[in-house]
Amino acid sequence: MRQRISLLMVAVVLGASVAAPAWAEEDDEAHGGMPGQAVAFSKKLGNCLACHAMPGTKGEMAGSIAPPLIAMKLRWPDRAKLRAQIWDATAANPKSVMPPMGKHKILTDQEIDQVVDFIYTL
């Protein structure tokens, strides 16, 4: 019993030591509930959160590998280019660790369109 409790405490302490971004808790009606959000957050599908922080995560932990997905419309006015980045990030940057979502059939074409719709609201 003693051991159980101390292990639980470890989990709490270790978890808490990693700070979530300030806007992780914000309630986002603007983009919540879009199909692309589910694709982006799901570990089985896009799992974008593994690497990118982004608004609207409601406390879910995001990784620190890649730049945060914010102000997408402003920074990526050309939708086709943004879609291409997601379809195969290694085309623009051969060293990229971002998985080639379309090229390797991690996501379907429809799911990629949904993700683009969603991140365009960020």
Place this chain on the structure above:
Amino acid sequence: MKKIALALLGAGLMASAVAQAAPEDDRKQIVAHFKSKLPAVKYQDYIYGALALDKDSKSQYDSIMEFPPFESVVEAGKEMWNKPFKNGKTFASCFPNGGKNVAGNYPRFDASLNKVVTFEADINQCLKANGETEFKLSDVNTMGILTSYARTLSDGMKMNVKVEGAAALAAYEAGKEFYFRRRGQLNFSCASCHVDNAGNRIRAEVLSPTLGQTTHWPAFRAGERLTTLQNRYKGCNSQVRAVPFEVGSDEFNNLEYFMSYQDNGLPLKASVFRK
């Protein structure tokens, strides 16, 4: 005649000089890479993996290691190690120094077998030579439990892997190639996570640096799940949606050979807590 002999000797020396230089250059480069990437981490502390990157995690590790929840498993491993075979001999009879301070010499390249041999493979060899049934290399309930004790006999020894001769160098190079090759649907190499992104978080998990990854096995994940080094390799293969190789395969043995060489000079410490 004499000329030819000298020329051959010269060629031999050249080959072995090359064999020494390449792995040692790799090792120095990796150490230098982390020195500049993670300047706050002391060299000796790389054996703590991701826990070395965060003070709180490291002090949790220290307090868990004072009374490890997996002590009874290591104790069971000790009984296995000391239990005589049917012929009266024990595992200790198969290793120099009774098995003390030997694990850091592994993996070793065996010239007569022409392949890399792990500590676990030599344990199986010991069973076979004494007329006992070999363990399944991936079985944590036999080989895993036994090595959770057997490797503690080398605690504090410094990793001391040797790459000598052209065949050994070829095995080392194969391991290195494996390490840097992208694989799986998600298209990662080992280096994508443990060199380029060491210290970053993938979701909530801090990625450990490759340096020090071979020094402390088995690890008990969450304090209770016994995991061997090559079982961890399988896990990392699966994470990137690649078909995992087998524990004890030439691919994994060469990989362990390459990775262990990079850890030369770091102290061994078995069996440890991991998140």
